[in-house]
Amino acid sequence: SMKRPNFTDLDKNHPYYKEIVFASGTGIVTGYNNGDGTMSFKPDGEITRAEIATVVNRILKIQATPDAEQEFSDLDNSHWAFGTVMAIASKK
Numbered sequence: 001s002m003k004r005p006n007f008t009d010l011d012k013n014h015p016y017y018k019e020i021v022f023a024s025g026t027g028i029v030t031g032y033n034n035g036d037g038t039m040s041f042k043p044d045g046e047i048t049r050a051e052i053a054t055v056v057n058r059i060l061k062i063q064a065t066p067d068a069e070q071e072f073s074d075l076d077n078s079h080w081a082f083g084t085v086m087a088i089a090s091k092k
Contacts, residue, residue, distance in 0.1 A: 007031055007041040014043050028058050050081030053088045062087045 010020060020041060023029045031039040047055075056062075071089055075082060 006039055007043075008034065008038045009040045010043055016043060028055055049075075050079065050085055053085045054081055056088055057084045062091055 007020075007024075010017065014020070020029070020043060024031065024041075029041075031041045034040050072085070075085060079085075
């Protein structure tokens with residue numbers, strides 16, 4: 001049997017429980033730090049562009065090309081996932 005991840009908001013009856021357990025066990029997804037020593041997953045939440053770029057890059061391990069250009073008017077280079085989003089976007 002799979003070990004239950006330590007996500008405070010993930011019920012074992014959730015339709016994607018097994019997939020979430022697998023993905024968190026491999027490190028593909030990590031969840032959200034609640035700031036009190038616990039983690040949540042937000043299994044029914046929406047995923048952002050930055051989050052999906054991070055997940056994809058954990059699988060594909062894409063490196064940004066040196067000539068990658070800023071293509072997103074809403075993504076500042078100080079954003080936590082700027083490098084990852086640009087790496088994914090640089091793959092045409």
